[in-house]
Ligand SMILES: CCCC(=O)SCCNC(=O)CCNC(=O)[C@H](O)C(C)(C)COP(=O)(O)OP(=O)(O)OC[C@H]1O[C@@H](n2cnc3c(N)ncnc32)[C@H](O)[C@@H]1OP(=O)(O)O
């Protein structure tokens with residue numbers, strides 16, 4: 001999967017629907033090329049080698065405990081957290097993944113996140129607020145960070161830095177499964193290496209879409225629709241929900257609702 005990542009970065013593989021995201025500070029400097037410019041791949045559902053991750057039985061065995069037998073891979077990412085450029089933009093603000101998802105119920109959604117190498121505090125491991133999955137979905141917005149923030153990296157608005165945190169230091173191949181309401185983020189990468197992880201958000205295909213109009217998710221819904229219309233030239237008949245239905249892939253059982 002690391003090899004496939006490199007092929008994508010050097011344009012030896014061209015994957016439909018894939019989003020190659022650069023760090024905001026790197027995107028604004030001209031001199032970085034190839035994999036060193038790439039912070040994250042999103043939506044690799046059409047890449048057979050990377051998507052193999054989402055179908056691994058040793059992952060699905062645990063996912064099924066939360067989703068039941070009808071399992072969709074809704075969101076796929078390979079994160080290549082770069083060495084921080086000095087602007088602290090390699091941080092990921094504390095957030096709840098449910099903010100991005102116009103489907104419910106939350107308890108039938110689960111994320112698997114696998115370290116592709118040793119992750120620790122120095123290279124920006126995941127940081128979680130234990131117990132926060134028992135709360136409700138909070139308002140999210142761009143944090144007010146001096147050095148800039150990556151596109152769509154929203155954070156919880158009233159983040160309490162006094163809440164106890166747990167740093168998830170992991171060995172290569174270790175996987176963490178977490179609830180979409182769990183407040184989490186990751187720190188700066190203070191090493192010279194690129195911290196790699198691969199993840200998939202699964203949901204029961206029996207989940208249903210919700211309308212985010214008038215909810216705290218309206219801001220992200222509008223951003224996603226705006227990006228989709230610029231990127232794919234679609235008009236606003238493609239809804240926030242449609243962008244998810246188009247990306248989701250069945251990995252087990254029947255596609256019933258999503
Ligand atoms: C559970 C889910 C959690 C999450 O999903 S969290 C994060 C989700 N993030 C995303 O989905 C972001 C997806 N990213 C993208 O769609 C693209 O990378 C993005 C931001 C549209 C840029 O792509 P392209 O247009 O291909 O890039 P480009 O190099 O031609 O630059 C065009 C303009 O965009 C800027 N840009 C590029 N990467 C950025 C970034 N990371 N943050 C903020 N701005 C960024 C870039 O500087 C350029 O701006 P300008 O035109 O020079 O003013």
Ligand SMILES: Nc1ncnc2c1ncn2[C@@H]1O[C@H](COP(=O)(O)OP(=O)(O)OP(=O)(O)O)[C@@H](O)[C@H]1O
Nearest residue numbers: 066106107108109110111131133134177178179180
């Ligand atoms: N949809 C989900 N995805 C991932 N993990 C989940 C999901 N739902 C629950 N969990 C995890 O399963 C475990 C059991 O969940 P539960 O809500 O019972 O919390 P708990 O931490 O065991 O607290 P309690 O003492 O209230 O039972 C917890 O570790 C929780 O983080």
Ligand SMILES: O=C(O)CCC(=O)C(=O)O
Nearest residue numbers: 079092097184185186197
């Ligand atoms: O790998 C990380 O730093 C966390 C990424 C994350 O939480 C997300 O993209 O939703």
Ligand SMILES: [Fe+2]
Nearest residue numbers: 095096097184
């Ligand atoms: Fe997240």
Ligand SMILES: [Mg+2]
Nearest residue numbers: 131133134179
């Ligand atoms: Mg319990």
